[in-house]
Structures are given as structure tokens and as C-alpha cells.
Amino acid sequence: MAPFAILFAFVFILPIGWAVYSSFFRQIAEGGGAYGGGKLVNKFVGLQNFQYAITSADFWTGVGHVLVYTVIQVPVMIIAALALAMVVDSFVVKHVTGFRLGYFLPYAIPGVVASIIWVYLYNGQISPIVKGLAAIGINVDFFADNVVLLSMANITTWTFTGYNMLIFLAALQAIPHDLYEAARIDGANGWQIAMKIKLPNVRGAALLAMLLSIVGTIQLFNEPQIMATADPGISKSYTPMMMALNTSQGTLTPSGDGPASAIAIVMALIAGVLAMLYTLAERKVNE
Amino acid sequence: MIRNRLITGLAAVAALGMGLAGCGTEGTSNNTASNTATSSNEVVNITYMHRLPDKAGMTLVNDIVAEWNKANPNIQVTATKFDGKASEMIKKLETDVKAGTAPDLAQVGYAELPEVFTKGLLQDVSAEASKYQSHFAAGPYSLMQVDGKTFGLPQDTGPLVYFYNKAEFEKLGITVPKTQSELIETAKKAAAAGKYIMSYQPDEAGNMISGLAGASGGWYTVKDNAWVVNTETAGSKAVADVYQQLIDAKAVTTNPRWDTSFDATLQDGSLIGTVAAAWEAPLFLDSSGGTGAGQWQVTQLGDWFGNSGKTSPDGGSGVAVLQTSKHPAEAMKFLDWFNTQVEGLVSQGLVVAATTEDAKTPKDWADFFGGQDIMAEFKTANGNMGDFTYMPGFSAVAAAMNTTAAKAADGSGKVSDIFSEAQKTSVETLKNLNLSVAQ
Numbered sequence: 001m002a003p004f005a006i007l008f009a010f011v012f013i014l015p016i017g018w019a020v021y022s023s024f025f026r027q028i029a030e031g032g033g034a035y036g037g038g039k040l041v042n043k044f045v046g047l048q049n050f051q052y053a054i055t056s057a058d059f060w061t062g063v064g065h066v067l068v069y070t071v072i073q074v075p076v077m078i079i080a081a082l083a084l085a086m087v088v089d090s091f092v093v094k095h096v097t098g099f100r101l102g103y104f105l106p107y108a109i110p111g112v113v114a115s116i117i118w119v120y121l122y123n124g125q126i127s128p129i130v131k132g133l134a135a136i137g138i139n140v141d142f143f144a145d146n147v148v149l150l151s152m153a154n155i156t157t158w159t160f161t162g163y164n165m166l167i168f169l170a171a172l173q174a175i176p177h178d179l180y181e182a183a184r185i186d187g188a189n190g191w192q193i194a195m196k197i198k199l200p201n202v203r204g205a206a207l208l209a210m211l212l213s214i215v216g217t218i219q220l221f222n223e224p225q226i227m228a229t230a231d232p233g234i235s236k237s238y239t240p241m242m243m244a245l246n247t248s249q250g251t252l253t254p255s256g257d258g259p260a261s262a263i264a265i266v267m268a269l270i271a272g273v274l275a276m277l278y279t280l281a282e283r284k285v286n287e
Numbered sequence: 288m289i290r291n292r293l294i295t296g297l298a299a300v301a302a303l304g305m306g307l308a309g310c311g312t313e314g315t316s317n318n319t320a321s322n323t324a325t326s327s328n329e330v331v332n333i334t335y336m337h338r339l340p341d342k343a344g345m346t347l348v349n350d351i352v353a354e355w356n357k358a359n360p361n362i363q364v365t366a367t368k369f370d371g372k373a374s375e376m377i378k379k380l381e382t383d384v385k386a387g388t389a390p391d392l393a394q395v396g397y398a399e400l401p402e403v404f405t406k407g408l409l410q411d412v413s414a415e416a417s418k419y420q421s422h423f424a425a426g427p428y429s430l431m432q433v434d435g436k437t438f439g440l441p442q443d444t445g446p447l448v449y450f451y452n453k454a455e456f457e458k459l460g461i462t463v464p465k466t467q468s469e470l471i472e473t474a475k476k477a478a479a480a481g482k483y484i485m486s487y488q489p490d491e492a493g494n495m496i497s498g499l500a501g502a503s504g505g506w507y508t509v510k511d512n513a514w515v516v517n518t519e520t521a522g523s524k525a526v527a528d529v530y531q532q533l534i535d536a537k538a539v540t541t542n543p544r545w546d547t548s549f550d551a552t553l554q555d556g557s558l559i560g561t562v563a564a565a566w567e568a569p570l571f572l573d574s575s576g577g578t579g580a581g582q583w584q585v586t587q588l589g590d591w592f593g594n595s596g597k598t599s600p601d602g603g604s605g606v607a608v609l610q611t612s613k614h615p616a617e618a619m620k621f622l623d624w625f626n627t628q629v630e631g632l633v634s635q636g637l638v639v640a641a642t643t644e645d646a647k648t649p650k651d652w653a654d655f656f657g658g659q660d661i662m663a664e665f666k667t668a669n670g671n672m673g674d675f676t677y678m679p680g681f682s683a684v685a686a687a688m689n690t691t692a693a694k695a696a697d698g699s700g701k702v703s704d705i706f707s708e709a710q711k712t713s714v715e716t717l718k719n720l721n722l723s724v725a726q
Contacts, residue, residue: 028721029405033512035434035679036722039407125542125551145699230546232490233693236686249374250402251686253712254719 023049023261026254042258049262052254058237059263063270065149066239070217073153078210081161082202085168086194100169103162111159115226118155123230143231152223160216164209171205172198207282211275218271221245240267331617333364334390335606335625338376339635341368346631355624362617369394374682377403384408384611391612392439392622396604397430398494398677398685400438403607405679405720409438410608415619416440422627426672427640431605434509439607440619441640442626443566446598446668447498447588450571451560453657454582455482463560465589467529474538477559483540483552484560487530490543492692492705493685494601495562499592500526500706501675502599507713513723514678518709525592527703534695534702541696550574562588564601565665569636572655581654585661587668597673605640638665680716687712 026045031037053059088099106114121127122142133140142151175198183193221241228234236251237243240263246252248260339348352366369376373396380403383389395403403409416437420428427441451463459480464470470485477484488495497506503522508515533539540558542548552558553575563571568585575583590596606622608615626632627641639646646662653659678684691708694700717724 027406028719030721032723034509034514034722035401036405036720038404038409038434040405040720120547123546123548123551125548125555141697144697229490230543230548231693232492232543232689233697235690246686249378249682250680251374251682253680253683253716255680255683 019261019264022257023265024258025049026258027256045258049254049259050266052259053262053266058235058252059240059243059266062237062240062243063267066218066220069149069153069220070214072150073156073217074210074213076153077157077161077213078164078206080157081164081209082168082206084161084165085172085202086198088165088169089172089198090190090194100166103165105162106159107163109159111222112226114159115155115223118151118158119227119230122151122227143227143233145233148227148231148234152220152227155223156217156220160213164213167205167209168202171202175201211278211282214278215271215275218267218274240264330360331362331614333362333392333614333618333621335364335366335392335621336369336376336380336390337366337394337606338369338371338373338604339394339637341635344634345636346634348635351625351628351631355621359621362621364621373399377406380408380609381406384609387611389609389611391609391614391618392606393609394442394604395439395607396602397427397441397600398602398681400431400605400607401433401677401679402681404433404438405722408610409433410610410612410615411436411438412608412615412619413437415616419619419623422623422643423640424642424669426600426669426674427603427605429674430600430603431607439605440622440626441603441605443603443632443637444640444665444669444672445564445566445600445602445638446665446672447495447502447562447601448565448598448664448668449560449586449588450563450567451484451584451586452556452579452582453584455556455559455579456484463586463589464591467525467591467593470529470589470591471532471536471538474533475536478536478538482557482559483538485533485539486544486549486552486558486561487534487539487541487692487696488544488549489541489692489696490545490689491601493688495564496526496530496688496692496705497685497709498564498599498601498675499562502597502673503592503594504673505676506709507676507678509676510725513725514717515725516678516710516713516717518713519703519706522592522594523706524703525594527701527706529591531695531702534698543693550576554578564603565638565668566602566636568652568656568661572651575655581657583656584659585656585664587664587671594673596671598668598671599673599675603638603640633662638662638669678713678717679722680720683716684709684712 024044024046025042026049027040028043029036029039030041030043031039084103087093088096093099121129124130124141130140130142141147179197180193183197188196219241220239224234224238225242228238236246243252244260244263244267247255247263248257249255335352337348341347348366348368352364356363367390369379376393377399380389380393413436416431416439419440423441424444427444431437431439431441449463456462459477459482461473461476461484464473474484500506500520500523503525504520506516506518506520530539534541540549540552542552556578588596588598606626608618612618626639627643629639629641629644629646632639633646633649645666648660648662652661687708688705691700691705692702695702695704714724
């Protein structure tokens with residue numbers, strides 16, 4: 001227990017405590033004049049940082065980006081993962097191992113690397129996709145203001161569909177095969193078995209995958225951070241997580257650890273509330 | 288099961304967010320300088336943190352420093368390279384100064400110096416610096432000053448100049464434009480042939496656009512101990528006007544400078560001219576992938592923005608003495624020597640601020656730029672540079688300018704919005720730092 005407690009305190013309790021503590025302070029100059037006397041003081045400002053985060057239009061725009069992203073990306077990915085798992089699990093497909101590995105492979109590529117690769121593929125000047133589409137008369141700009149969020153969602157979907165498929169596949173393979181046999185004797189065809197037996201049995205796994213995905217997408221950071229190189233229109237506060245980092249580094253004002261911690265804490269609370277609502281809704285459905 | 292997952296999930300969210308804010312207490316314990324006053328034969332240890340490229344083929348910083356250490360047994364210097372962005376290094380210095388483990392000397396960009404000063408990280412070394420003043424160009428030297436005090440010595444400069452492909456220009460029958468109307472006319476003519484003689488770089492707006500505008504006159508002045516902010520000057524309007532006309536006529540590329548698409552326009556030969564900072568020369572070689580090697584040339588900006596072709600700094604850095612340094616005099620002595628090691632610093636891709644000797648153009652640069660002595664060209668630009676005072680917290684202003692600049696590139700905004708955004712963010716930043724702003 002002791003090793004756990006020490007590590008837990010060091011990497012978990014301590015940072016959280018420190019973040020909460022610093023969220024009550026802000027660095028300001030008190031020396032007066034144009035340069036504040038060349039000294040910043042860490043001043044206790046009460047809840048001012050939280051007030052800033054909650055009333056900041058940029059913050060809520062960021063939250064908006066993340067929510068739209070979640071609402072579009074998570075269902076698409078879960079349905080795709082479920083469909084893939086069903087196909088792999090069905091008797092149609094031989095060599096299951098190969099397909100399983102193939103679909104899972106994108107997950108083995110770190111998110112940042114995946115984003116860099118996709119930025120190349122989105123790039124109007126060098127992308128074979130853009131050029132190919134242009135050749136058949138479709139001109140797309142993957143970085144256009146209303147498209148860029150979908151371009152990010154595509155990267156995440158590409159990375160995580162295989163991962164979620166594995167969760168579903170494990171759930172599917174845990175279903176006793178007697179059920180299928182019984183269904184067949186009763187005259188059910190493959191489609192009916194999938195819809196009436198398999199689908200209800202993987203509901204638990206689906207809800208888990210949804211929850212993890214929602215928590216993951218709320219933290220959206222890698223994709224917009226990397227894509228900002230190619231599209232400077234992605235602002236420093238595009239998502240709340242980017243806003244927190246850039247606030248702490250001084251490229252957003254007010255800057256410093258105080259406001260940055262406040263943003264992070266407010267966002268953690270929002271994510272917590274969302275996850276809680278989701279669990280409650282899910283329990284209701286299960287009853 | 289789900290509940291446990293929920294807690295883990297929440298914890299993950301929380302930990303990520305807080306990790307961002309909580310980090311930064313780590314520091315290097317390389318400041319081993321003794322606290323006692325130094326007599327003549329006691330060894331003083333100086334630490335120096337830089338962000339120079341230190342790539343293969345360059346004279347490494349450690350090799351330059353080793354030469355000093357050999358000749359000066361009493362002042363031993365340890366140089367460390369910081370791998371990361373300027374904003375990250377400032378963050379590190381800030382925590383290190385608090386923890387008392389900061390280096391004696393650190394590289395600080397001219398645009399960041401007022402910010403770093405306001406954060407209380409610098410030591411006033413005016414008296415020491417004045418001894419070495421004559422070794423450096425006056426403009427850069429003044430950029431190491433804040434509020435009338437000097438905090439270090441300048442290292443390199445980044446005057447804006449014009450890079451163009453001479454052979455391609457001749458093929459099109461055009462010459463480097465001298466006036467504003469000529470610039471727009473020539474750009475349109477080139478664009479009709481699928482070539483571009485100017486680039487609009489949204490991700491460099493905060494540096495380059497502010498530089499071009501600042502060449503006509505500053506944005507930030509201090510009056511009665513309060514900031515007078517005016518980013519919408521005549522110079523700014525001229526810059527906005529020119530780029531807006533070029534964008535509207537589709538006579539300019541709009542790729543971000545640090546994206547591969549910019550490199551692609553150089554490599555396919557469609558971009559044949561651009562405003563660039565002097566320090567971009569070696570990077571430009573890389574970006575071009577060799578396309579047009581031997582055909583490119585460097586020249587001064589024309590009278591494009593209504594200021595008879597004055598230029599302005601875009602980037603450039605000096606080295607400052609940090610507040611916690613115990614041996615500022617020795618640190619400055621080394622710094623003067625280091626920043627005048629012209630040959631070594633040039634090999635690092637710098638256009639040096641030192642005037643002690645003429646910098647020689649490295650051979651591979653000369654090869655790319657048609658045998659031209661581009662260092663001499665940069666020196667001319669240095670002499671043609673207006674001075675531009677930055678305000679504390681300028682990084683937030685530059686970031687906001689870049690985002691706005693991108694909107695002008697895709698047509699959802701105007702170039703002039705960059706300057707109104709700069710005005711708004713400047714005032715907001717100063718107020719958030721609790722500094723006085725004149726209304």
C-alpha cells in the first residue's frame with residue numbers, strides 16, 4: 001500500500017492540490033509605471049481567475065468546438081467500430097487475426113504522428129487526396145473554417161475506430177454460441193441473429209466505449225495543436241486544453257499559471273458533469 | 288465497473304489539465320557558482336543557456352566556449368542548449384529564477400526582453416554593458432535596453448530584406464519593384480504567368496507584419512510612465528493596403544511560412560520572391576530543397592510602404608544577465624567575447640550584431656544566392672533599420688495577430704483587422720499585467 005500511496009500522492013494529489021492553490025493567484029506588476037518596476041508579484045485574487053474563465057467568450061467558443069466535435073465524432077466512430085466488429089465476428093470473414101490487427105494498427109501510431117501525417121494529406125499543395133478530388137472536379141479545402149473541425153474528427157476516428165472495435169469484438173466473442181444455434185433452429189437468419197442477439201449483448205461494451213470516447217474528445221488537443229502549423233487560423237484558444245497551455249505560456253492574456261489552472265479546473269468540472277449525466281442516463285436506460 | 292471507469296476517466300481529464308499547470312519545478316542544478324567574493328585566482332563558474340541551432344557542420348557553441356575556457360582559467364563557462372520554443376524557455380527561466388537555479392546568461396529575443404524584464408528575471412548591467420557598447424551596432428544594442436537600463440548584449444539581428452529569383456525575374460521581363468504601384472503591378476504581371484513575387488505569411492504576421500509596419504514608426508511609446516498604444520499607424524495602414532490589394536488580385540501566396548506548403552511553392556518554382564528576415568537565409572536553403580540554387584539574390588526592400596524603403600527588425604536575439612547571477616561582471620566579460628566571435632556565430636546561421644569585424648558569407652549561402660556577398664547586403668539593411676520598442680507581453684499580441692491574419696488569407700477577414708486586433712490585445716495585455724495605459 002505504501003508505494004502506491006506515495007506515488008498516488010506525488011503524481012496525483014499533489015499536482016491537483018497545487019493547481020487548485022495556484023488558481024487563486026495571478027501574476028501582476030505592482031511597481032506602477034510602464035514596466036511595473038521590473039517585478040511581478042503573485043497576488044491572491046480569490047475567484048477572479050474562475051470568473052475570467054467562466055465569462056471568457058474564447059473559453060466557451062472552445063467548449064463549443066469540443067462539444068460539436070464530440071457530438072459528431074463519437075457516434076460515427078462507435079457505429080463504425082460496432083459494424084466492423086460485427087463483420088469480423090460473423091462467419092463471413094476468414095482470417096480474423098489479420099483483420100483484427102489491420103483495423104487496430106492505426107492506434108499503434110501516436111496521436112501526434114497521426115496528425116502530422118494527416119496534415120500532409122490535407123495540404124492543398126502536396127496532398128494526393130486533394131489533387132485527386134480536384135481532378136474529378138471536386139475542390140475541397142480541408143482547412144476551411146467550417147471544415148477544419150471535421151478534418152480533426154477524421155483523424156481521431158481513423159486512430160480510435162480499431163481500438164473500439166477490439167472492445168466490441170471481445171464482448172461479441174464472450175456471447176455463448178449456444179444462443180446462435182438455438183436461434184438458427186428457430187429459423188433466424190444471420191441478420192436477425194446480429195440484431196436480436198449480438199447487439200443487445202454488447203450494449204455494456206458500447207456504453208463503456210462511448211464514455212471513454214467522450215472523456216477523450218473533451219480533451220481535444222493533439223489534432224488542433226498540430227494542424228495549427230498548417231492553418232494559423234486555428235487560434236491559441238481553439239479548445240479549452242490549448243487555451244490552458246497557451247495561457248500558462250503567455251501567448252494568451254491574462255497569462256500565467258493562475259488563469260491556466262482555473263481554465264483546467266473548470267474544464268475538468270465540465271467533463272465530470274458530462275460523464276456523470278451520461279452515466280445517469282445510461283442507468284435509466286438499463287432499468 | 289462503469290463507475291470505476293468513470294472515476295478513472297475524470298481523473299485523466301483532471302490530471303491532464305493540472306499537469307499543464309503544475310509542471311515546471313524541475314531545474315538544472317548547473318549553477319555551481321560560489322557565493323563568496325572572488326579574489327583573482329578563484330575560479331568563477333558561469334552558466335549560459337541558448338537556443339542556437341548547433342547543427343552538424345556548424346561551429347558548435349561548446350567548441351567556441353571551450354576556446355574561452357582554455358584562455359580564461361578563472362572564468363569557466365558551461366553552455367547548455369535549450370531544446371524548445373522561446374515561450375517555453377521563458378517559462379523555464381521564470382521557474383528557475385524562483386528556485387534559484389537559473390543560469391547566469393540566457394538568450395532572450397528582442398521582442399521578449401520587456402516581458403522578461405517585467406517578470407523580474409533580469410539584472411541591470413548598464414555600467415558593465417557600456418564598456419562594450421562600441422563593439423555592437425547601435426540599433427540592436429538599444430533593443431537590449433528597457434526603461435533606460437541595459438540588461439545584456441545583442442547577438443544577432445533580423446532586418447527584413449527581399450529575396451528574389453533573378454533568373455525567373457529576367458525570364459518574365461520584370462525587375463525588383465521600386466515603388467508601391469510598381470510592386471502591385473509587377474505582382475499581377477507575374478501572377479498572370481503563374482509566378483508570385485510576394486508571400487503573405489499568416490503565421491509570421493506577429494513578427495513580419497509588425498516589422499514592416501514598425502519600420503515607418505513605432506507602436507508603443509511611454510509617456511508619463513504610461514503606455515501609449517497605437518498599432519493603427521500610417522505605416523500599418525500602408526502595409527494593410529498593399530497586402531490587401533495583392534490578396535484581392537490573387538497575386539500573392541498565402542501559405543504559412545512554417546508549413547510544408549510554403550516549401551512546396553519554393554520547390555515547384557512558383558514563389559520567386561518574398562520579404563524575409565535576414566536570419567532566414569540558411570533556412571530558405573533548406574525550404575527550397577535546392578530549387579533555383581544560384582539564381583536567388585538578396586536586395587533591400589523597395590519603397591513599398593510609404594517609408595522610402597526603411598526596414599525593421601523581425602526577430603533577432605541578445606543574451607541577458609539573469610537576476611540571480613552572482614557574477615554579472617565576469618558573465619558580461621565572457622558575453623562580450625562570445626557575441627563578437629563573428630565566424631563561429633555566422634556558422635550558426637546568425638547575422639551578427641557585432642561590428643568588430645565584417646562577417647564573411649559562408650560558401651553554401653553564397654552558392655545559393657548566386658555568389659552574392661549577402662552578409663554585406665544584410666549589413667546595409669542593419670544600417671537602414673528603424674527602432675521599434677516592444678511592450679511587455681508582446682507574445683500574446685503576436686499570437687492574436689497571426690490568427691487574424693489567417694482570416695484575411697482565406698477571405699473571411701481583412702488585412703487591416705490584424706492591426707485593430709493588435710490594438711485591442713495590446714491594451715488588454717497591459718491592463719492584465721496591471722501596467723498603466725494612457726487613454
